[in-house]
Amino acid sequence: KAGVTQTPRYLIKTRGQQVTLSCSPISGHRSVSWYQQTPGQGLQFLFEYFSETQRNKGNFPGRFSGRQFSNSRSEMNVSTLELGDSALYLCASSLASTKTQYFGPGTRLLVL
Amino acid sequence: GESVGLHLPTLSVQEGDNSIINCAYSNSASDYFIWYKQESGKGPQFIIDIRSNMDKRQGQRVTVLLNKTVKHLSLQIAATQPGDSAVYFCAEDSGGSNYKLTFGKGTLLTVNP
Numbered sequence: 277k278a279g280v281t282q283t284p285r286y287l288i289k290t291r292g293q294q295v296t297l298s299c300s301p302i303s304g305h306r307s308v309s310w311y312q313q314t315p316g317q318g319l320q321f322l323f324e325y326f327s328e329t330q331r332n333k334g335n336f337p338g339r340f341s342g343r344q345f346s347n348s349r350s351e352m353n354v355s356t357l358e359l360g361d362s363a364l365y366l367c368a369s370s371l372a373s374t375k376t377q378y379f380g381p382g383t384r385l386l387v388l
Numbered sequence: 389g390e391s392v393g394l395h396l397p398t399l400s401v402q403e404g405d406n407s408i409i410n411c412a413y414s415n416s417a418s419d420y421f422i423w424y425k426q427e428s429g430k431g432p433q434f435i436i437d438i439r440s441n442m443d444k445r446q447g448q449r450v451t452v453l454l455n456k457t458v459k460h461l462s463l464q465i466a467a468t469q470p471g472d473s474a475v476y477f478c479a480e481d482s483g484g485s486n487y488k489l490t491f492g493k494g495t496l497l498t499v500n501p
Binding site: 280307309311318319320321324326331332334366368370375376377378379380381382 | 422430437487492
């Protein structure tokens with residue numbers, strides 16, 4: 277079974293731009309979560325989607341948003357990019373019946 | 389201002405030794421715990437999990453111990469190999485219908501050949 281895939285793997289943007297990251301969960305997994313990983317803050321929860329609905333949200337500004345499609349694929353969007361948004365963005369998926377989250381390789385975003 | 393990175397605890401062991409990585413969790417309501425391994429440039433990889441109704445669980449070369457009284461979790465790796473070198477994270481789920489993991493800051497394990 278294929279793992280969680282994320283595209284693109286690397287991205288360079290400039291301040292003020294916006295970015296959309298994509299995540300395809302493991303087949304059959306309906307819960308998709310997003311995390312931000314930085315050297316300063318570690319791994320932090322952004323939000324979680326299940327059946328196209330956001331169920332949980334972390335403490336991030338409204339510039340960070342996401343959505344989930346009917347096929348469970350998910351996207352996250354960051355608008356008006358700031359230098360501090362440079363990070364590894366990780367997507368994780370899990371079955372509806374368990375809480376074990378499996379991570380993708382991440383998208384490394386660099387904001388210049 | 390200057391950003392300050394997390395100061396990761398580090399553990400250095402010799403190949404073949406056993407490793408013990410510790411983690412203190414914060415929420416007494418957490419009912420599910422996971423250990424992840426993250427190698428440089430990769431996403432976290434699931435190692436082993438444990439529910440709060442257990443105090444020990446074993447996998448292949450790994451054992452997780454849970455002490456709810458002192459909110460402490462440990463990961464034991466037997467016969468540590470160079471390929472085990474990575475950052476290890478514990479994560480807790482606060483229970484209920486949440487699918488939200490709170491991660492510790494991680495421990496850098498270095499295995500010397």
